[in-house]
Amino acid sequence: MAETYTLRGHAAMIADRVRMDAYQAALERTVRPGSVVLDIGTGTGLMALMACRLGARRVFAADPGDSIRLARAAARASGFADRIEFIQGLSTQIELPERADVIVSDLRGVLPLFQHHVASLADARDRLLAPGGVLIPRMDTLFAAPVQAEKDYQAIVGPWDDHGRGFALDAARRAALNEWNKTHFGADDLLAPPRVWAVLDYRTERNPHVRGTLRWTAERAATAHGFAVWFDAELAEGAGFTTGPDGEKTIYGTAFFPWLAPVPLAEGDVVEVELQARLIHDEYVWVWNTRVEGPDGEKARFRQSTFLAQPATTADLRKRAHDFRPVLGEQGRVDQLVLGMMDGGATLEEIANALQRRFPERFRVWEEALSRAGQLSQAYAQ
Template identity: 30%
Template sequence: DKERVKAFQRAIFETVKKGDIVVDLGTGIGILAFFAVQAGAKRVYAIEQGDIIKIAREIADKNGMSNKIIFLKGDSREISIPEKTDLLISEIIGCFALDEGILELVSDAKERFLKEKGIIIPNSFKMWLAPLEAEEIYNQKVAFWEIPYGVDFSPAKERVINCTWSEEIKKTNFISKPKIINEVDLQKVENIEMNKVVTFSVERDSILHGFCGWFEAKLSKGVLLSTAPDGPLTHWRQLFFPVKEPIKLDKEDKITARVSTTRLGRSVVYNWFIDI
């Protein structure tokens, strides 16, 4: 995903000062830790739960960075480091920003790892929502389960309508102007749960098949990473929230949507409810 990687690279080079101490949550293959070293970091603590950390170590060796990166395998909430850091980097971002538990992990890391005036990348999120008419996506993900192949799969459909789906969604599918449903400042996380309500005014006669969600992440003062439908495509694409059954709407009808989060272990799942 070039858009994502290039955006983080620009933000890291814009933010890291020579001699900085950095912590990278969910380092994966290590790319953001490597950028931090290239940008002048004195030392990077790269934390990762998965076995991919072994490959990250090999890449660090291959590129002469092993003396500046300390790889730590495990859950960041169960790991300690011996010094406070100037910068906390995390790319634990889901399709609708919060899905991978970034709020809980960053809140813990900020408290234990970051200096009082330390910086976080990303700095903040704006989460957008728009109602949409998207028959093709709905048919592929939901209606398909009604009676395919002469078999009643309705129990599967009941589960499918409570799932979100990463899809490439067009702005032309919107039936109302999108609205910001949530804003998060990672420097000042006070509540790791989300429970927000937003109301839309329908702009044309249409059929509601669900909602489209995406985010804007402010990575640094000069770098914004967006997954909006009218922007460059990223691996996140957009998130489709289906309705139980398509709903016929008239122009100027009002749609109220409530979106909340529930934590399941380390992951976060979304709950959504609508009122017409």
């Protein structure tokens, strides 16, 4: 299931004036009196309310999180409860009685390549959008540039280099440098002009994987610590925002991809990065392979991936191999018992009793068995 935001997270998104002003402008350009609107990932319901105020005849507001209860309360308090139908669930698993003229969403993270964002919009476009309907956003363009980022780099390596305990923590340091981080950069931090890495046109896009090679020529001498990636959002005609160094700070921030070591650049040095993002299950695996070339030859070469930041054992990796023959462990057998009894014929109390009888060493206290049964009930029961 896709990740849902905390209440504090929803508050931060609403408080982001740049984001909210752009979405308000996009809705004003697309919602007409009588429109049917689908708000995917409605959260606390603000965009659904905005659509109603602009004259939408009917609004479907979908979200898998429990914050949808607060959205219902907001609809009642605002006088729009009769026009908004709230649906607690993923948009990919819902059906609508009529297709939407406008679909609005913000399923991104720091970057648009986040969980099942691309696939969810493709599904909504194909199944839930009326012919001639409008998607908000309609396009995100991703940019990148090498950066000087001493402070951000030290925040990553400092705990492993300067802990003062006399131990070698090189493995953890290297793992930390195979993760990217959220930060903010100004235009003065860039060491070369930005290059377009990818364009996600949600009116046609359905491939969640992105791969491309970026090439820059350094415009000044400085120490480069990695590169930044950000996006420009085109929500509707004349409505959008940027998360890059030329714009105001937003809740999205900018992604910083550090290198394994800082690289002193001279004016005219060439930096080449092969950057790819591949969706594996529910998360993206990022790969960035870097080569820096000076007038006298190669100055640096790095191969990095978020896969290398995960402390996976050989046994963990083996369990994902195509020829592995899995056998349920105890936790799997516990969940299998609970799910097998969720057929409408047993109460949670009866399921908890069965768990305790079957796994007495695992559930010495009945309340623990009831808690596990309740967790699975909340996740999977109708």
